[in-house]
Amino acid sequence: MASLYIHIPYCEHKCIYCDFYSIENMTSMEQFLSALEREIIRRAEEFASEETIETIFFGGGTPSLLSPKQLETIFHLLHKCFHVESNAEITCESNPGTVEQQKLNDVRRVGFNRISFGIQSFFDDDLKFLTRIHSSDEAQRAVEKAYRAGFDNVNIDLIFALPNQTPERWKENLRKAIALQPTHISAYALIVEENTPLASMVKENRVSPLPPEEDAALYEITIEMLTTHGYRQYEVSNFALPGYECRHNINYWNHSNYIGFGPSAHSFWKHATVTGKRWWNVRSIQSYCDAIERGEFPVVGNEEVDSQKFLSEEIFLGLRSAGIDETKVKQLFGNDLFEQNTVLLDEMERNGLLRRQNNVIALTGKGYAVCDEIARRLMM
Incomplete structure (x- = not known):
């Protein structure tokens, strides 16, 4: 979808x-x-x-x-x-x-x-x-x-x-x-x-x-x-x-495909399961209209999302929302990220920052307050 x-x-x-x-x-x-x-x-x-x-x-x-x-x-x-x-x-x-x-x-x-x-x-x-x-x-x-x-x-x-x-x-x-x-x-x-x-x-x-x-x-x-x-x-x-x-x-948080229309709008579309492309439109109504009039798309920038960047976003966006499915990450990326961070995750769970249930790591309200720091430590 x-x-x-x-x-x-x-x-x-x-x-x-x-x-x-x-x-x-x-x-x-x-x-x-x-x-x-x-x-x-x-x-x-x-x-x-x-x-x-x-x-x-x-x-x-x-x-x-x-x-x-x-x-x-x-x-x-x-x-x-x-x-x-x-x-x-x-x-x-x-x-x-x-x-x-x-x-x-x-x-x-x-x-x-x-x-x-x-x-x-x-x-x-x-x-x-x-x-x-x-x-x-x-x-x-x-x-x-x-x-x-x-x-x-x-x-x-x-x-x-x-x-x-x-x-x-x-x-x-x-x-x-x-x-x-x-x-x-x-x-x-x-x-x-x-x-x-x-x-x-x-x-x-x-x-x-x-x-x-x-x-x-x-x-x-x-x-x-x-x-x-x-x-x-x-x-x-x-x-x-x-x-x-x-x-x-x-x-957005699940890496579903989306297309943005209008000045400054962003889009993302997957090439495959764990790679894709992101692009964004110019931040000017006049430049936007001029590009359309020339028969061009009003795109001013883009980036390829490779599997490593996709994984980083999967972790960051997952922590901000419903959580990270450990099984899914391992299947998609072949990554034992969570096994490598067992000590860190155990510590965070003891401190009430996250909970682990059915192979999903999800932040608590206390953890949401320091979400960026948790994501940074997991991706070090």
């Missing part, structure tokens, strides 16, 4: 922390949508016959800025060009400040069956700091409207470790999120990405990031509160009610 990703590179306002490619000027929208349609058609000629599509994800940017008619045109084109499963998971990212009841009704009618809201916080001063365009009230109403529109799979994105954030304040954010009964919650620590306004604010000492130990304490609170309320942690930052894990993300 494979996945499709559609990058809609427009925002009403660019948030201070965001390093995803998007612009605020929407005058190029029609030109972009025309180029997007042509990219989809051309890629389908190359890959459509090879895989059935299990998930589709409209991300950005802010896909909910598109009209229902524009979303429907892309939606129908994808179904025309690719073999999309009848029960495919089809997600639309949405900003709570860009959706009204009728818009959500129309998006659901088009065929989207999962919606993801970038809420980030239920405190208006936090939202002001993050330069979000919505209010706390609008965020809560957006989730309620989504359920009224017929969505039964709703995700909420939240950000913790904001400057000066206290444990009690973060708990209140989680309480408000849980009260809305979303089927999925993604909780991310605030990261200071290079070349963002937030990075400039930090360098100029206008903002001080939360100390790492306080960040870690908030992460522990996240795990404890969400799991207590029935959300299963199935990845470092993702929690879901049973049966509502994001299939699109799982495909």
Whole structure:
């Protein structure tokens, strides 16, 4: 099974922390949508016959800025060009400040069956700091409207470790999120990405990031509160009610094939069981459109994924998500990595960082907090 990703590179306002490619000027929208349609058609000629599509994800940017008619045109084109499963998971990212009841009704009618809201916080001063365009009230109403529109799979994105954030304040954010009964919650620590306004604010000492130990304490609170309320942690930052894990993300972590469309979108396709190729599009709407107009793909870079890199990614992605199947790794790579690291793994298990069951090594909540370090030690 494979996945499709559609990058809609427009925002009403660019948030201070965001390093995803998007612009605020929407005058190029029609030109972009025309180029997007042509990219989809051309890629389908190359890959459509090879895989059935299990998930589709409209991300950005802010896909909910598109009209229902524009979303429907892309939606129908994808179904025309690719073999999309009848029960495919089809997600639309949405900003709570860009959706009204009728818009959500129309998006659901088009065929989207999962919606993801970038809420980030239920405190208006936090939202002001993050330069979000919505209010706390609008965020809560957006989730309620989504359920009224017929969505039964709703995700909420939240950000913790904001400057000066206290444990009690973060708990209140989680309480408000849980009260809305979303089927999925993604909780991310605030990261200071290079070349963002937030990075400039930090360098100029206008903002001080939360100390790492306080960040870690908030992460522990996240795990404890969400799991207590029935959300299963199935990845470092993702929690879901049973049966509502994001299939699109799982495909990424499982090394399934995926194709990305639009500026800055990434793709991966396997040559064989443990080798493949990754490529990515240019981060410029104009350059993207110009390449399509010339009859070229807007690819600006690529890399071959050999078996050694594939193994490294298998370990890293497995640790971040459902775990690493020792038998599978040995069969695919002929690697006795785990036998070589028995002492290390035993030590980590005693320290409560991981658990081993049915030949699967999976991290605990405590282990997720130091996932990168565990992966590094295993691959030394």
